[in-house]
Amino acid sequence: MSPESDIAIRFDHVGKLYRLGQVGTGTLSNDLNRWWQTRILHREDPYMIVGEINDRAHKGSSDYVWALRDIDFEIRQGEVVGIIGKNGAGKSTLLKLLSRVTAPTTGEIRARGRIASLLEVGTGFHQEMTGRENIFMNGSILGMTRAEINRKLDEIVDFAGVERYLDTPVKRYSSGMIVRLGFAVAAFLEPDIMVVDEVLAVGDAEFQKKAIGKMQDVSRGNGRTVLFVSHNMAAVRSLCQRGIILENGRLSYDGDVDDAVDRYLQDAVTSGIDLPLSEMPRAGKTSGSVRFTGIEFLNRDGEPIQPTCGAFLRIRVTFEARIPVGRGHMSLEIHDLHKRPIIYFSSQFTQAERGFQLGEHSFTIDIEKLRLTEGDYRILLWSYFDGRVADFLDGTIPMSVDNGPFFAWGQNIPPHLRTSVLEDHTWQYDQP
Amino acid sequence: MKEDWTLVIKPEKRLLDLDLKGIWRYRDLWYMYVKRDFVTFYKQTILGPLWFFIQPILTTIMYMFVFGGLAGISTDGAPQPLFYLSGIMLWNYFSDCFNGASGTFTANAGIFGKVYFPRLVVPLAALTSNLLKLLIQLILFILVYLYFVFTGTPLSLNATALLFPLLVLLTALHALSWGLIVSSFTSKYRDLKFLVSFGLQLFMYATPIIYPLSAASEKFRWALELNPLTPIFEAVKYGCLGCGSLSWGGLLYSTLFMTVTLFLSLILFNRVERNFMDTV
Structure with a gap:
């Protein structure tokens, strides 16, 4: 058991309830009802009880859905954790809560150190501003000071490979260049905890390789805690030591990354869903x-x-x-x-x-x-x-x-054979 | 066991949690927002920064023609260009700050959905960039003012003019608190948006900008005096043009009014800030 002070992030019974459908006249009446029940009558929130497990395939009876429910885990300092799950399993919601973009409905999240969240590449880029101006804009949105950015400007520009276009408005950039520039800014942040969502899914193969390499440097070299969400299983495997699987808003597995990836892919195959x-x-x-x-x-x-x-x-x-x-x-x-x-x-x-x-x-x-x-x-x-x-x-x-009856006598094969292949055959003891 | 967490995220937050430390830590973002407003304002225009002047000049000329000429509304003896220009500049400052603050959530939904920073940075940056715009326009006002001084028009500049920075601050905080209230409500219910642009226009006519308070009939004067912006506009005109009236009681009322609304708006903003991404 590691000492308490070693823990970088702790999720304690965290849940997030979402309302489905549109905001309209019904919303106001629900809001008033909720306010009346909880604040005046001091009852439980009526909409929290009816919330259902988040399963997108089936239409539920309630307008409220738990995108995350009872999530509990701890991440130690320096750990690199991959969060995997199907679309809609709650991965992004989890990152959003940790990035403080939205607040949890229940539970508590505690963290130690400066968190930088990279839920998107190039947040706050303005089309009319030049590459240089956007580096400063994006960098300060991510929490860097201007002095810090100034210090790292050369490295950022070099990594993004946009030196020639540095004083050209971003609207003249190709989409690939914008992505590279955005990632470069984020890559030179120096937070204690880094939260990364799917950003590697963009850009060409060469850039992806570069980006993964950079992330590896960040996590290995400096002992930084990284939370990484991706559909790219190879990237998860190569970056992370630990894997967490989310399924319909609940944590279904937490352990070694190879086991987690295997389990996830397995699920994808056996549940009859096309493996992506x-x-x-x-x-x-x-x-x-x-x-x-x-x-x-x-x-x-x-x-x-x-x-x-x-x-x-x-x-x-x-x-x-x-x-x-x-x-x-x-x-x-x-x-x-x-x-x-x-x-x-x-x-x-x-x-x-x-x-x-x-x-x-x-x-x-x-x-x-x-x-x-x-x-x-x-x-x-x-x-x-x-x-x-x-x-x-x-x-x-x-x-x-699965085990099954291979031979004519119709019984299962004893488990744990050393060979992988059976052969249909006849066997007889010869008479002396 | 030592509990030295640097961040605790809970469903409920204290009623008023301003996170001034956080805002200070993000002061460079504040600066970048202001810079962005200026850099992008005149990109791809021929006249560039001159637009800061053209707009108030044209409006002043139009007001001189419509309100001063056609309608014949008195300016209390002050030269029409100065009377209108001072009113327009201060009103533009108010309405720009208000619009900037009220768009906080809806205009920045994309960014707020991806990154956390103290959300108050955005309206504060709007106040700042509009303040710079006001200061630039002040140059125009001073030039026109000097023109009248040299042509021998009697203008009674007095000590009240020294209050100008405070009056601007008061205007800004009024705009901020109303802006925050509107932005908090429009994040979920968009209805207010339609009301607001219309309401702002009406509000302008309920403020002594194109007319002096003294021109209002006794019957409606009380309504104008209820408007917390009235004493501010009157004091500005009194300070530099010598027309209008300086009412200490009115300014005190305006300050108290602002304090209460600012307090309420911050509480509201604080609440909405936490979860608005789910409803925007």
Whole structure:
């Protein structure tokens, strides 16, 4: 147990209630009713009781929803924590509370040290002002003093790579330049606690790499506490030591980052939701002409299932041709957790090389009887078109296989086998 | 166990928590907001900063024509250009400050939704940049004033003119408190917005700007005296032009009025500041 003074952030039963729908005449009557009940009659807030768990897919009966409920955790100084969860799980709300953009409905947040929140790149940029003026504007909005900015101006300009345009109004900048400039200002803040939301999702690949590198420097070099929200699992994995999963406004997992990411991706697969392949990081140099967008595990009737040992499995992969492509092929490989290749599927074996028109396409692999034993695996996907690697997902897709009756006697396989693959066979003791 | 948290975020806050320390820490942001107002004011204009002068000059000429000429409203013996110009400058200061402060939440929703800083910095910066504008316009006023002095018009500049800085401050705080009240309400209910621009126009006519208080008939005079801006405008004109009246009682009333509304507006602002992002 670490000493109390080591804790940088503490969330204590934090909740946030939101009202859905529009502000209109009804709002005033609700407000008056709430005021009457709580202030005059000293009852509990009538709208806080009816608040529902935040599940966007189902329409609830109440106009009030808990975007966050009973969030409890502590973050020690110098920890780098990734917060993951599906869209609408409450990640942004959590960051907003910590950044003091809005106040919690219940509970308490305590923190030690100066907090800088980076919920957006280039907040307060004014189109008419020059790059230099905007650096000062944005920097002071983020809490820097002019002296501080002056000291770091050269570094900021250098990092953003906008030296030539420094005295040009920002409205003449390309969108990429604005993003780079905004990030550069934030990167040279020196807070004790840094709160970062999804900012890396913008900008080109080269810039993203630079940005992640900078964030790593910030967190490693100076022992700063960082809270990082992202859909980019590779970035979360490489930056953070600890991962927190939010689900429908509640904290569903808190622990090692690798476990958290695995669990999150697993959930995404087994809950039948397309894994967002387009958000995953790509390995090596790819042309990007064809990109994988989703993967599903289905049964014979096309319903999503968990792959099961000995059962039928259909793997459907969707992909997008971003330009019309000529001849090429695709492959899918399954690895175990030690990165040993186990099974290899490729259109090379069964199909002639072919091209694709612009747009969405998909392929299906039908496996009559899955030979993999119970456990966790990784899937690699790549496509090769017009003489170049078009897309390559290097084992970031998780697949977990359930135990099942593989052999004819109809019973499950004993768990914890050392091998990953079974073989249908006959066995007989020979007569002497 | 030592409890040395530097930040505690709770659902409820004290009734009046001004965070003056925070505002001071963000003084550079205050400066940047003021700078932004000036830098962006005349970007891509040919006449540039001259616009600070053109607007009051044109308005003065129009008032001389309509109110002084056509309607024949008295200026209590003071030269028309000086009478109107002084009124217009001070009124513009009031209404610009008011508009700046009342747009605090709605105009800055984008920024407030992403970053925390003491929200009061924004209206304070609006007061400051408008003050600079007023000071620039004061040059114009002094030039016109000197013209009349040299052409031999009798103008009785007196010691009351020394009150000018205080009167400006009083005007600013009136504008601030009304602006904060309006901004707090419009963050959730936009209805007020429509009322306000109309109300401001009416309010201008209820303030002795284009007419002296002495020109008001006995029947309505009490209504004008209820207006807390009336003694301020009268005192300014009395100080530099010698017309109008200096009423210490009126100024005291105006100050008390301002203190109460300012206090209320800060409480209101404080409340709304916490959660307005959810309703804006």
